[in-house]
Amino acid sequence: MIPSLILWFTLLSIQSIQAPAPSLEEQAIESVIRQQLDAFTFNDDEEAYRFASKQVHQKFSQDQYAEMIRADYPQITKSLRASFEKIHLDDAAHAIARVQITGFNHKKVTAEYRMIREEEGWKVDGLAIIPVRASAAPDPPLLQEIQSVIRRQLDAFKKEDYKEAYRFTSTSFQKQFSKDRFETMIRARFPEMARAASTRIGRAFLDNARATVELDVTGLNARIIAVEYRMVFEEEGWKIDALTLLDPLRRF
Template identity: 30%
Template sequence: MRSLLVTACLLSFAPVLSAQEAGDRAAIEAVIADQLADFTARDIAGAWDHASRAIRGIFGTPERFGAMVQGGYPMVWDNRNARFLDLREEGGRLRQRVAVTGPDGRDWVLDYEMIEQEDGWKINGVWILPPMEGMV
């Protein structure tokens, strides 16, 4: 009887957790999509707004940040066809995989580390992953 009560209580929280996770997923995807659109429009200040405090501390100015992305991440600088793949937790942080098409027409898989700050979700780093079968 007691285990039935515990199970019923746990199940009553499941929809709330799922709604929270769905809200986080939607918010994270919106932040990444906005930043990708900002880079395409060359709105570096807008893209900078989506960077975490740690990233801002590393680059110092939107101009330096934009130069780094332009030189090191051409598939982000000139992106199209963004497709959101899996969202997962690694090391206490959420990581969102995103497939994009770069300026050369090649597909790329990016791994965005996301952190929640007092002003919402922010991008805390992006890693270029090798394309995997069936992911893109």
């Protein structure tokens, strides 16, 4: 009897520490990304392009898309394996997936996929390589300079001056988003930022000409959201290259 009880408690303990199974939405998102990675690996540009969003199709032809991915993301076009670190659903139609990808050269990169749900299902709407974070925070003067850009953009949001807010975004960002689309995205997906009552700067990491800053934003509705800014240094100074809504309970 005692051995049976020990076995039962052992099985119960193993089950209790297992990670929760991914949701159906997370499984669907992972499937799309894996299928696109496989398509790129086997040089099936047509199939890879099929998993891109309508917005991507409007900006890039199939050949342009494949050429861009091969030039900018060699680990993605020839991958050995992919490990999903986190999938965060912003809402019913938008999600962010972080994936560690190992290329044929055995070099690992962390990719952030911006996903959007369309009529046919989840599609890849954007892609960025996340820089390796340095162990130390930026020097105080440099951090103040980066924070100043973020706060000036938030001030522009408060004044509903989206033309001014758009000015603080990077060249790469502006190639992906027009000013009108930028305004629509902020109003729809980041309403707390459009009307922020208060902000608190969190952790900051510097990697040469790139930086990552975490920010807690309290909206006028008293709701608090956690946001990650990815910054890039350009000729005119620091610019906002990407913006991600984080899980407030467990940040990436």
